[in-house]
Amino acid sequence: MKTPLPLEKSNLSSRTYEQIRNALMNGEYSPGDRIRIANMAESLGISITPVREAIFRLVSEQALEMTAATSIKVPELDSATVAEIQLMRRLLEGAAGERAALVVTKPQIEALSATHDSFIAAVSVSPADAARINRDFHFQLLSIAGMPSLFDVVAGLWVRMGPLLHVFHSHVPARAISNRHHPHYRVLSGLKKKDSAAVSTAIQEDIAWGERVLLEWMSQNNLRSA
Known part of the structure; x- marks a missing residue:
């Protein structure tokens, strides 16, 4: 996990929230990781209060899980939750x-x-970079659509999936991703033709394929599969 950079002493709660949220989305935390508020505050060079506020906000969004008054951890998603998020x-x-x-x-x-x-x-060089760049592809497509409310909802789903997707990309064989049949190619082809149905189908197939492989991998590794 990367050490967060110190934050400027302005609008600390919101800035802290964004930094932790981005770290979750980027897979800098793994499922089950514990987050200690005091340690986080020290690494950011700020007081405990804005960190606590940011953490509680992320807990309310289900991006983090509170198991006790001072025990915060990254959720370990079960297969039913993964299927729902992917749907x-x-x-x-x-x-x-x-x-x-x-x-x-x-x-x-x-x-x-x-x-x-x-x-x-x-894909074959850095699973962490592959996971981040794959997310960039999806978010660029979302940005092109120009639907900010939808963008925000989807971003929240990616925050919840980020830690698991990073672990997944570290284990899935590169050959399963890096091939000419990847749905991203059909997304790009559909955009060039301005074929709405083709783009919609291709991006949904991309997500569905990822879900199948992810759930199979979770089952094989006994990762809270239902």
Whole structure:
């Protein structure tokens, strides 16, 4: 886990919240990791109060779990919860993909294509980078759609999945991801043709494939599979 950078002494609660939230999304924490408020405050160079406020906010969003008054940990998701989150992602990201195909510009397609190329290049080199760049691809597509409320909901789902996805990317064989049949290629093709149905279907297939592989891996490793 990376050591957080000290924060400036302004708007500390919100800034602390964003930093911890991004760390969860980036997979800098693993499922089951304990978070100690005092240690976090010391590493950030701030008082305990803004850290506590940020932690409680993340607990209310189910991004963190409070098991006692002072015991905070990263949730260990079971298979039923993973399936539910992935279903929500399919529906919402599918809708965003449909909208994105109608409004996308050529520079946006080129930028998204470059992100996908970086993702494929990272798969066999750095699982951490691959997980982060894959998320960047999905978030770029969401941004293109221009649906801020939907974006915020999906971001919350990614925060909850981030720790597990990082572990997953560290174990799934690179050959299962880095191939010409990856759904990202069909997303890009659909965007170029402004084919809303094709983009929506491709991004949903991408999420569904990831869910199948993730749940199988969880079952094989006895990770709270139901």
